[in-house]
Amino acid sequence: MIDSxxxxxxxxxxxxYLSEHDLEVGVIVDVEGLRNxxxxxxxxxxxxxxxxxxxAGRSLLVPWxxxxxxxxxxxxxxxxxxTYGRSIFSCIKTILEERKIKRAEVSAILPYPLVQTLKESxxxxxxxxxxxxxxxxxxxxxxxxxxEEIKAIRRACRITDSLIEAVPGLFAARxxxxxVELALFLEGEARRxxxxxxxFETLAASTRRSYAIHCFPRFTAGPIxxxxxxxxxxxxRFDGYTSDVTLTLARLPLKxxxxxxxxxxxxxxxLARNLCTPGADPVVVGDRVQEYFQDRGFxxxxxxxxxxxxxAHEAPSFRRSSSTGVRENRRIFQPGMVFTxxxxxxxxxxxxxxxxxxxxxxxxxxxxxxxxRILYL
Amino acid sequence: MIDSxxxxxxxxxxxxYLSEHDLEVGVIVDVEGLRNxxxxxxxxxxxxxxxxxxxAGRSLLVPWxxxxxxxxxxxxxxxxxxTYGRSIFSCIKTILEERKIKRAEVSAILPYPLVQTLKESxxxxxxxxxxxxxxxxxxxxxxxxxxEEIKAIRRACRITDSLIEAVPGLFAARxxxxxVELALFLEGEARRxxxxxxxFETLAASTRRSYAIHCFPRFTAGPIxxxxxxxxxxxxRFDGYTSDVTLTLARLPLKxxxxxxxxxxxxxxxLARNLCTPGADPVVVGDRVQEYFQDRGFxxxxxxxxxxxxxAHEAPSFRRSSSTGVRENRRIFQPGMVFTxxxxxxxxxxxxxxxxxxxxxxxxxxxxxxxxRILYL
Numbered sequence: 001m002i003d004s005x006x007x008x009x010x011x012x013x014x015x016x017y018l019s020e021h022d023l024e025v026g027v028i029v030d031v032e033g034l035r036n037x038x039x040x041x042x043x044x045x046x047x048x049x050x051x052x053x054x055x056a057g058r059s060l061l062v063p064w065x066x067x068x069x070x071x072x073x074x075x076x077x078x079x080x081x082x083t084y085g086r087s088i089f090s091c092i093k094t095i096l097e098e099r100k101i102k103r104a105e106v107s108a109i110l111p112y113p114l115v116q117t118l119k120e121s122x123x124x125x126x127x128x129x130x131x132x133x134x135x136x137x138x139x140x141x142x143x144x145x146x147x148e149e150i151k152a153i154r155r156a157c158r159i160t161d162s163l164i165e166a167v168p169g170l171f172a173a174r175x176x177x178x179x180v181e182l183a184l185f186l187e188g189e190a191r192r193x194x195x196x197x198x199x200f201e202t203l204a205a206s207t208r209r210s211y212a213i214h215c216f217p218r219f220t221a222g223p224i225x226x227x228x229x230x231x232x233x234x235x236x237r238f239d240g241y242t243s244d245v246t247l248t249l250a251r252l253p254l255k256x257x258x259x260x261x262x263x264x265x266x267x268x269x270x271l272a273r274n275l276c277t278p279g280a281d282p283v284v285v286g287d288r289v290q291e292y293f294q295d296r297g298f299x300x301x302x303x304x305x306x307x308x309x310x311x312a313h314e315a316p317s318f319r320r321s322s323s324t325g326v327r328e329n330r331r332i333f334q335p336g337m338v339f340t341x342x343x344x345x346x347x348x349x350x351x352x353x354x355x356x357x358x359x360x361x362x363x364x365x366x367x368x369x370x371x372x373r374i375l376y377l
Numbered sequence: 378m379i380d381s382x383x384x385x386x387x388x389x390x391x392x393x394y395l396s397e398h399d400l401e402v403g404v405i406v407d408v409e410g411l412r413n414x415x416x417x418x419x420x421x422x423x424x425x426x427x428x429x430x431x432x433a434g435r436s437l438l439v440p441w442x443x444x445x446x447x448x449x450x451x452x453x454x455x456x457x458x459x460t461y462g463r464s465i466f467s468c469i470k471t472i473l474e475e476r477k478i479k480r481a482e483v484s485a486i487l488p489y490p491l492v493q494t495l496k497e498s499x500x501x502x503x504x505x506x507x508x509x510x511x512x513x514x515x516x517x518x519x520x521x522x523x524x525e526e527i528k529a530i531r532r533a534c535r536i537t538d539s540l541i542e543a544v545p546g547l548f549a550a551r552x553x554x555x556x557v558e559l560a561l562f563l564e565g566e567a568r569r570x571x572x573x574x575x576x577f578e579t580l581a582a583s584t585r586r587s588y589a590i591h592c593f594p595r596f597t598a599g600p601i602x603x604x605x606x607x608x609x610x611x612x613x614r615f616d617g618y619t620s621d622v623t624l625t626l627a628r629l630p631l632k633x634x635x636x637x638x639x640x641x642x643x644x645x646x647x648l649a650r651n652l653c654t655p656g657a658d659p660v661v662v663g664d665r666v667q668e669y670f671q672d673r674g675f676x677x678x679x680x681x682x683x684x685x686x687x688x689a690h691e692a693p694s695f696r697r698s699s700s701t702g703v704r705e706n707r708r709i710f711q712p713g714m715v716f717t718x719x720x721x722x723x724x725x726x727x728x729x730x731x732x733x734x735x736x737x738x739x740x741x742x743x744x745x746x747x748x749x750r751i752l753y754l
Contacts, residue, residue, distance in 0.1 A: 032690060033412065033486065033700065046593045065678075067725050068589040082678065087702025109410065112492035112506045113485050114701040129489045180568040184561065191557040196594045201574070212445040216423045217573050301442075301459065313409060323410065324491040325464025348444050 001239065002044065002148050007074035010042050010141060011059050017137040018055035018105075025099075026053045026134040027092055027106040031064075034109055037310040038138045040240060045073035049081065050091055053134075054099075062091055089114060093121055102126060105134050131327050143307065143315045144336035149241060150360065153309070153338055156238035157358055157369040159193045160245055163236070164372055167247065171225055171377050179204040179219035182232065190236045199235025199242025200312045206230050207251075210352035213302055213344070225377050227251045229258055229351035235312055242312050244340050245372035246356035252376060258353075261345045262374055264296050265353045268343035272304060276341065276359065276366050280333050282318040289343055298345050305340040308358060337361040338369070378616065379421065379525050384451035387419050387518060388436050394514040395432035395482075402476075403430045403511040404469055404483040408441075413486055414687040415515045417617060422450035426458065427468055430511075431476075439468055466491060470498055479503060482511050508704050520684065520692045521713035526618060527737065530686070530715055533615035534735055534746040536570045537622055540613070541749055544624065548602055548754050556581040556596035559609065567613045576612025576619025577689045583607050584628075587729035590679055590721070602754050604628045606635055606728035612689055619689050621717050622749040623733035629753060635730075638722045639751055641673050642730045645720035649681055653718065653736065653743050657710050659695040666720055675722050682717040685735060714738040715746070 018026050028051040030039035040046050042053075048064040060077040062084070063069035069078055084091035088110075096104055105128045106115060115129045145153065163186050170185055171177055183202040190198060205215040207228035215231075224230045230249040235242040250262060268289050275285040286304040293300050303318040316331040316339060317323075331337075342356030358369040395403050405428040407416035417423050419430070425441040437454040439461070440446035446455055461468035465487075473481055482505045483492060492506045522530065540563050547562055548554055560579040567575060581596040582589065584605035592608075601607045607626040612619040627639060645666050652662040663681040670677050680695040693708040693716060694700075708714075716738070721731030735746040 031700070035410065048591070065590050067723070068591075068593060071589075072593065085698070085702070086696060087698050088700075089702035091702070108490050109488050111486050111701060112489045113508045113703050115489035117703050131490045180565075184565045184568065187564070188557075188561045191561065191596075191598065194598075197578070197596075212448075213442050214425070214445075216445060216449065219568075219574075221568065221571075319463065321462070321464050323408070323465075324488060325462070325466035325468070326490050326494050346444070 002152075004044075004074045006146070006148060007043050011053060012057075013141055014042065014053045014134065014137060015055050015057050017134065018053065021105075021133075023103050023105050023128070024055050024101050025096070025104045027051070027104060028053070028134070028138075029088060029107055029110060031088065034111075036107065036109055038135065038142070041138065041142055041310055043073050043075050045069050045075075046240075049073075050088065051075070052095060060095070089117060092118060096122060096126060103128070105129065108133060108135050131322055131324070139315050142309055143331065144334060145309065145338055149309065150336075150338070152239040152241040153243070153358075153360075154369065156195070156199075156236045156241055156243040159190055159195050159238065160234075160236045160243040161371050162193060163189055163234075164245065164247065164370070167232070167375065168377075176223045177225055178221050179206060179224045180221050182224055183219040183234075186234055194238070196237045196239065199237045199244060203231065203233040205352070207351045211346045211348045211350070213346060213352070225249045225251055228254065229261070229353055231352050231354055233354070233356065235308075240310050242308055242310075243358050243370060244308050244312055244356065245358065245370045246342055246344075246354040247372050248353045248355060248374045250374055250376050255350065257347070258350050260296075261298070261347070261350060261353045264293060264298055265343050265345055265355050266374065268292050268300075269341060269355050272341045272343060273359075273366065273368075276333055276339075276361070278333050278335055278361060278363065281330060282316050282333065282339075283320055283330055286318040293343075293345070300343060301346060302344065305342050305356075307337065307339045309338060333361045335361050335363055379529075381421075381451045383523070383525060384420050388430060389434075390518055391419065391430045391511065391514060392432050392434050394511065395430065398482075398510075400480050400482050400505070401432050401478050402473070402481045404428070404481060405430070405511070405515075406465060406484055406487060408465065411486055411488075413484065415512065415519070418515065418519055418687055420450045420452050422446050422452075423617075426450075427465065428452070429472060437472070466494060469495055473499060473503060480505070482506065485510065485512050508699055508701070516692050519686055520708065521711060522686065522715055526686065527713075527715070529616040529618040530620070530735075530737075531746065533572070533576075533613045533618050533620040536567055536572050536615065537611075537613045537620040537747050539570060540566055540611075541622065541624065541747070544609070544752065545754075553600050554602055555598050556583060556601045557598050559601055560596040560611075563611050571615070573614045573616060576614045576621060576685075580608065580610040582729070584728045588723045588725045588727070590723060590729070602626045602628055605631065606638070606730055608729050608731055610731070610733065612685075617687050619685055619687075620735050620747060621685050621689055621733065622735065622747045623719055623721075623731045624749045625730045625732060625751045627751055627753050632727065634724070635727050637673075638675070638724070638727060638730045641670060641675055642720050642722055642732050643751065645669050645677075646718060646732050649718045649720060650736075650743065650745070653710055653716075653738070655710050655712055655738055655740065658707060659693050659710065659716075660697055660707055663695040670720075670722070677720060678723060679721065682719050682733075684714065684716045686715060710738045712738050712740050
């Protein structure tokens with residue numbers, strides 16, 4: 001468990017941002033349809049609340065479930081969301097008016113009509129909302145993991161590795177394993193080994209479905225691990241922090257084209273690993289790996305990797321721009337960043353190959369945290 | 378499987394809305410962090426795509442995973458998201474410019490900075506964005522389920538009921554059942570019985586945690602079903618459509634206060650059922666149930682129920698306003714609506730009681746689709 005002092009420290013860093021930008025309050029929202037794990041990062045409350053950060057040095061949590069907040073959250077003040085008729089609009093408007101706020105910034109994930117209506121209903125240009133503001137400040141904090149966070153990630157990765165080691169035994173023990181059996185085996189074992197849950201819905205795709213990057217549905221009752229290439233992508237969550245690995249299950253004999261795909265992915269993975277040193281630019285590393293694939297007649301249809309932490313996808317990004325595409329969003333690798341590398345190739349006729357492990361950026365290079373591999377059945 | 382003709386019909390209804398409002402195109406987006414199941418409703422593509430609906434009668438899908446779209450989606454045209462550097466901003470801007478669009482409406486779930494930047498970069502007031510527009514039109518379609526949708530919901534509910542029936546046996550067979558065992562038993566059995574997956578993360582809360590409405594984490598390694606009140610809330614997804622039920626597990630003897638809570642919830646449930654007839658207003662029904670509780674010294678800290686379908690929470694809402702709170706959002710019950718009723722009471726010292734089943738509004742009343750109950754262990 002992350003203790004209260006850590007949350008206080010993170011809130012203080014947000015107060016500093018607000019003061020530096022002459023803002024009186026920043027508003028973070030996490031509700032259904034607008035998930036934002038920065039809420040949990042800042043105060044420990046897992047979800048469904050608004051968090052008001054006042055530059056003067058106080059935090060106000062407006063949670064949906066008050067008893068839950070009392071047992072989990074660190075905040076100077078709490079008011080039930082129900083007080084505002086469970087309306088995000090009324091909650092923000094009322095609090096800004098009652099406290100006579102002149103300059104506020106709301107999270108850039110809020111929908112256009114909500115922010116526009118707030119701007120119109122609060123006279124005098126009170127409400128600001130832009131990418132690169134308060135959310136970005138928190139992302140910059142989140143991108144460098146502290147010792148407690150790294151401890152949680154290591155626990156998640158250790159459980160992940162113990163599950164990877166158990167997979168061959170499952171196939172050895174049975175004549176046939178289905179996608180659903182494999183997925184539920186992992187999800188059950190993860191919990192039995194102390195995980196809070198899975199980091200995201202497990203993806204188990206047999207040879208017939210592995211050509212789709214995130215196949216749909218994520219798993220079915222059909223067999224997996226037949227001759228050819230199957231994919232298994234999962235993450236384990238511990239104290240909020242998730243791992244994210246992908247195994248390719250290769251049942252021999254492979255076709256020549258499939259062997260070439262496996263070999264290209266393994267070599268691209270080694271290339272990527274060696275390039276990810278402090279000071280390197282993830283976007284440039286991604287470009288280099290894509291060039292490597294293209295020189296061999298392949299194309300990788302997704303990003304090379306992504307940061308992990310409270311979110312299964314977070315900063316650093318390997319893409320040139322923010323998720324909306326509104327602004328450029330480049331980071332260079334620094335010690336304390338945790339990220340995946342996951343080169344992959346997909347072909348409707350041959351299936352898919354992806355190899356994904358988690359890395360911690362350290363002085364002079366990277367430490368690999370998980371041990372996923374191409375698993376020959 | 379919902380067939381292509383259904384998607385064509387739904388798209389046509391969207392074209393009609395656009396024509397009526399003198400709009401040339403409507404833009405629906407579903408990407409990570411901005412989930413919108415109207416994408417699947419309109420074209421069958423499950424997630425990660427932009428859908429452009431042209432009033433002239435054509436649909437354009439911009440999917441992240443093209444092979445997946447080719448196997449699942451119904452659209453007149455497809456362009457890979459990658460074409461636009463995986464930027465939502467570039468994708469919308471480029472397509473509107475290339476096709477010389479003068480009046481477009483984008484989904485009201487899009488973030489403020491994205492819509493503001495689009496408005497600024499496309500001269501002449503091209504981009505509109507407001508609650509009550511294209512999203513609302515699709516919500517109005519989605520609120521009345523067609524025969525194929527009701528078939529899928531009935532299948533989800535049938536599997537749900539078979540799981541409910543299996544719960545007592547699990548407790549009878551073991552000296553102790555943990556939250557994780559119970560949750561994973563349901564999740565495994567659901568898949569074995571043909572479900573696509575769960576509708577949302579199963580919530581299994583023992584007597585010590587059941588006071589929190591949506592306890593966190595959703596389940597732990599601790600025992601469930603001990604003396605007192607435990608809660609089990611789960612949903613089964615079939616062909617995209619989810620059920621949603623809650624059982625209270627009551628291990629006797631209960632304390633007097635706990636018995637009073639159970640009795641109040643059961644009576645509130647019967648009251649609610651009888652009030653939900655075609656023509657009734659869900660908000661008024663919710664108020665009546667809240668009054669019933671208040672007359673007995675209780676207070677229900679959440680809404681009485683909600684619509685279900687492709688989303689675990691969708692229209693009709695039992696709340697006065699939209700989820701952002703920007704506008705009023707009332708519906709009256711009509712045949713074809715599917716919704717939950719879930720009165721609940723929670724007390725940090727006594728635990729929680731909730732009873733939730735799914736209902737189909739029919740001529741003259743409701744049909745109950747599931748058979749959750751207070752389960753005495």
